[in-house]
Amino acid sequence: MNIYGIEVSVVINIFVIITFLILGFTRKWYANKSKGIFQIVMLAYLICVISVTFDKIPLETFDIKNLFNFSLDKFDRSPYKSMINLKIFDGPFRRDQLLNIIMAIPFGMLIPFIKKRSILKNMILCLCFGLAIETGQLMVNIIGNGFFRTIDIDDVICNFAGGAIGLVIFYITASIMRLFEHKMYKKKFWWYVSKIT
Template sequence: MNYLINFILLGLVYVLHFYKKWSRKNKKVLIINTLMYIYVVMVLFVTLMPFTIPFGIGNYLFMVTANFIPFRDLKLNYHGAVREIFLNIIMMIPFGFLYPIIKKKGILKTVIMTFFFSLIIECAQLMSAMGGGPNARAFDVTDLITNTFGGLVGYFFFVTLEPVILKILKE
């Protein structure tokens, strides 16, 4: 039920704000921006939903769940650490690909924005852990690093396909 409420709210935000704004421009802008919006919603679904708002600090040990040591799980041979690294990289490739198309920015700005997008997610997970609850997630610096790298990989895909993308957008 929480998922449904979250999706309804995100759908309303799209229809009432973004669709109106983007549909005033050309159809290609609407399509690319809508793809980015859907992508961001799916990332939020995987990383945060259902998001529980901490009304009071329910978990006084929430910082214990946070990982501030890069690649700790990999170094300690935790089951699934390699898989998680690859999934985090793959998850952020679309951001690194779509962001320079939408904002017409270069590699540095794309990587910085990927980092900040990831940082917002990780901080929200930390807040969720602070509130406790069954859906609490954990802050992990490795996720920040691998997500940012995924954005960089996405940017390289963009650069590789840029002539084709520019041709499609000009048509």
Template structure:
């Protein structure tokens, strides 16, 4: 039921955004925007949903759940560390591919937008723990790095595909 409410809210946001987007863009752009929006909703589903509402008390130990050491899990040889890195790169790869298609931005702006999206996710995870929300979510600087790398690789793939299409 909680997810249902989250998806309803995200659907309402989509309707308002698509109405605005249709006024200024053509059909191809609206389709790309829609694909990007639904992709981002799937990322939010995997990373931060259900959305936490800060009505309960606060968790004073929330910083204990955060990891500020890059690649700590890999250095400590935790099970699944390589898998997590790979999945984070793979998760943000489409962002780096779709963002320049929609916004016609270069490498630096695409990578920065990927970083901001990832930073939002990681910060929300940290805040949700502070709000006594979902305890299994943690802020992890490695996720921030690997997500951003995924966006950069997505942009490189975009440039390669674009060059191939133009030939």
């Protein structure tokens, strides 16, 4: 595959937008205006995350054959060893780990608005969010035949922590709003927020 001038993030974002449009029409998200607002916000958030996570990775370096020729044995040799780090928080807390936590907080705050789920299911989604990012980076490295990103287990943990923090913020906010529910019944947007849990 040799497509010049196009980055991986652009392709992934197009896929995400199309997926949201299909889900939006098939599940009639537009029927609930308040919910629709959060769907749009979530879409914008995911686009930003993808743009940052897969920034400046050229699609022209991709070769799908690498995916079929890939062997785990390669990771036993240098320089592949530096590509995946399975040591948990090996060394001092880094700036990028803090940024990973901050990046995932909005995800935890927004997922309850997409669909009403139990706290456990939302926590699992936060974990899947971090795993999806790292898995995506791994696939990009393999197909791209290069080392554009380091696959780090710490990033998964930090993304999960950020998502969990976002969930806590959401549930606290929703609980506070329920205390003032009688004052919000005329304001559909905030009433929706108070009722989502």
